[in-house]
Amino acid sequence: MAADSPSYFTIIMLLSRLMAFIGISKNTDIAPPPLSHDPSAIASAAKDFGLIVKTLPQAVLFPSSPQDIASFIQSNYNSSAPFTVAARGESHSVRGQAMAKNGVVVDMTSLNKNPSGIGIRISGDRTYVDLGGEQLWIDVLNVTMRSGVAPVSWTDYLYLTVGGTLSNAGISGQSFRYGPQISNVYELDVITGKGDFVTCSPSKNSDLFYGVLGGLGQFGIITRARIPLEPAPKGVKWIRMLYSDFSAFSRDQELLISKNDRTDKTALNYVEGSLLLNQASLDPFFPPEDHPKIGALITKYGIVYSLEIVKHYDDQTKPTVDKDLQQLLKGLGYIPGFLFEKDVTYIEFLNRVRAEEMFLRSKGLWEVPHPWLNLFIPKSGITAFNNGVFKGIVLQRNITSGPLLVYPMNRKKWDDRMSASIPDEEVFYTVGFLHASGFDNWKTYDDQNQAVLQFCQKAGIEIKQYLGHYSTKEDWIHHFGSKWNTFQQRKLQYDPKFLLSPGQSIFNNN
Numbered sequence: 001m002a003a004d005s006p007s008y009f010t011i012i013m014l015l016s017r018l019m020a021f022i023g024i025s026k027n028t029d030i031a032p033p034p035l036s037h038d039p040s041a042i043a044s045a046a047k048d049f050g051l052i053v054k055t056l057p058q059a060v061l062f063p064s065s066p067q068d069i070a071s072f073i074q075s076n077y078n079s080s081a082p083f084t085v086a087a088r089g090e091s092h093s094v095r096g097q098a099m100a101k102n103g104v105v106v107d108m109t110s111l112n113k114n115p116s117g118i119g120i121r122i123s124g125d126r127t128y129v130d131l132g133g134e135q136l137w138i139d140v141l142n143v144t145m146r147s148g149v150a151p152v153s154w155t156d157y158l159y160l161t162v163g164g165t166l167s168n169a170g171i172s173g174q175s176f177r178y179g180p181q182i183s184n185v186y187e188l189d190v191i192t193g194k195g196d197f198v199t200c201s202p203s204k205n206s207d208l209f210y211g212v213l214g215g216l217g218q219f220g221i222i223t224r225a226r227i228p229l230e231p232a233p234k235g236v237k238w239i240r241m242l243y244s245d246f247s248a249f250s251r252d253q254e255l256l257i258s259k260n261d262r263t264d265k266t267a268l269n270y271v272e273g274s275l276l277l278n279q280a281s282l283d284p285f286f287p288p289e290d291h292p293k294i295g296a297l298i299t300k301y302g303i304v305y306s307l308e309i310v311k312h313y314d315d316q317t318k319p320t321v322d323k324d325l326q327q328l329l330k331g332l333g334y335i336p337g338f339l340f341e342k343d344v345t346y347i348e349f350l351n352r353v354r355a356e357e358m359f360l361r362s363k364g365l366w367e368v369p370h371p372w373l374n375l376f377i378p379k380s381g382i383t384a385f386n387n388g389v390f391k392g393i394v395l396q397r398n399i400t401s402g403p404l405l406v407y408p409m410n411r412k413k414w415d416d417r418m419s420a421s422i423p424d425e426e427v428f429y430t431v432g433f434l435h436a437s438g439f440d441n442w443k444t445y446d447d448q449n450q451a452v453l454q455f456c457q458k459a460g461i462e463i464k465q466y467l468g469h470y471s472t473k474e475d476w477i478h479h480f481g482s483k484w485n486t487f488q489q490r491k492l493q494y495d496p497k498f499l500l501s502p503g504q505s506i507f508n509n510n
């Protein structure tokens with residue numbers, strides 16, 4: 001070697017500095033942590049909230065740091081017979097999406113044993129929080145609220161992990177105005193299928209950033225997410241209005257979500273909707289003394305549609321919030337006398353599903369099969385969907401149990417570079433059949449789900465499944481549509497051995 005040529009070590013050092021600069025680092029010198037073969041760990045990694053799929057892994061990794069995950073994935077990737085690897089958040093998937101048949105499940109929640117903390121930071125005009133991929137949204141809410149700030153986009157239920165919801169989309173009644181959770185991320189740390197540790201954002205390694213958002217765990221494991229924060233409201237006005245006529249209900253929903261500028265202080269903060277099918281489906285939001293009159297309405301019409309809205313207020317806006325609401329609700333077509341209102345704290349509102357969970361747990365009705373079907377439906381198909389599915393299949397079969405949600409969102413609040421696949425129209429609805437069934441009859445619900453999908457196909461309604469589950473690769477290609485080529489290229493780049501999140505059954509038959 002010539003005396004003035006750079007040594008091998010100098011080149012390696014320069015290379016690793018360059019990689020660190022562009023946000024990629026390797027963990028070649030750290031030994032991977034031991035895997036657990038404990039039968040109870042294996043058994044719990046083999047089930048999820050759905051309680052329909054049971055898939056045994058070979059082993060479970062209980063990482064105590066993101067470095068543990070990176071060194072395991074890297075050594076696994078380099079081995080001659082690598083395992084498939086699934087990150088497992090709270091395992092609130094319903095079809096085995098966080099499982100790995102004969103592979104290794106990475107129990108993300110074990111990172112909570114060494115919590116990295118939820119630190120709120122201000123940089124220039126940005127206030128944000130750095131969260132571990134394993135953290136629960138409920139913890140994020142509780143901690144940020146202590147400083148009077150909070151994220152703006154949520155899910156209905158908060159005992160879900162940051163990495164789990166960002167791998168799907170994270171939707172709720174805020175999505176029409178703020179976009180889904182994946183539209184509210186500044187930066188991510190991701191460990192790819194090769195074990196590279198990559199920091200990515202819209203301006204740095206952006207291909208991986210957009211790939212991972214809604215990427216169903218296919219390109220890497222999210223270990224950190226930087227989420228924007230805004231001043232949190234003091235309280236919320238929470239209203240439900242009842243309709244017998246679907247066209248009036250959907251017209252009003254669409255009218256309300258058309259006022260969706262993030263900075264418009266007069267716009268609503270949340271718009272959802274659901275179907276009331278029997279008196280048993282009435283939750284405690286409706287005052288008990290009004291249950292008989294709502295029950296009579298359901299008996300008369302078969303289906304009653306409940307439009308749900310929220311308007312935030314703080315100390316300054318508290319005196320005027322009722323007047324502002326009256327203005328917004330003027331001219332809406334709900335049934336006179338069927339508007340119900342509550343005034344609650346922001347945390348109470350966002351954590352509303354927890355009370356329902358505790359109630360169902362106390363009755364032994366939480367740990368039951370959940371044959372869910374979640375759909376995105378283009379606006380042009382929603383009337384046909386109401387006639388064929390709600391008034392047809394749902395009423396005829398008369399088995400629906402659990403919430404049946406229906407509410408619209410605005411496509412422009414989603415970024416097309418993200419992996420999440422949504423309908424092509426500017427306004428689209430989400431419909432969630434959140435069934436809870438018995439262990440012996442979940443197939444009856446699954447049959448109904450299939451009937452709904454077949455109806456859409458026959459009627460030419462171009463739906464997309466959300467949290468979906470397809471059995472063939474062709475179905476996934478159809479699901480991603482024009483995004484499929486990019487999705488596949490990203491897979492080849494970031495997880496070329498097809499190891500990650502096999503339970504989604506996109507590139508693997510789990």
Ligand SMILES: Cc1cc2nc3c(=O)[nH]c(=O)nc-3n(C[C@H](O)[C@H](O)[C@H](O)COP(=O)(O)OP(=O)(O)OC[C@H]3O[C@@H](n4cnc5c(N)ncnc54)[C@H](O)[C@@H]3O)c2cc1C
Pocket residue numbers: 049086087088089090091092093094097098099108133134154155156157160161162163164165167168169170171172216217218220221222223467501503504
């Ligand atoms: C009661 C209930 C209510 C819900 N409400 C809503 C709602 O309102 N809105 C909504 O959008 N969703 C909702 N969901 C669905 C929920 O967002 C998804 O099931 C989500 O995946 C749950 O997060 P988790 O932490 O349990 O993920 P898991 O089920 O553990 O994992 C889901 C997928 O993401 C992958 N994954 C997990 N962690 C990571 C990570 N850190 N990095 C990369 N990939 C990862 C897994 O491998 C798997 O493929 C609800 C679910 C339940 C059970």
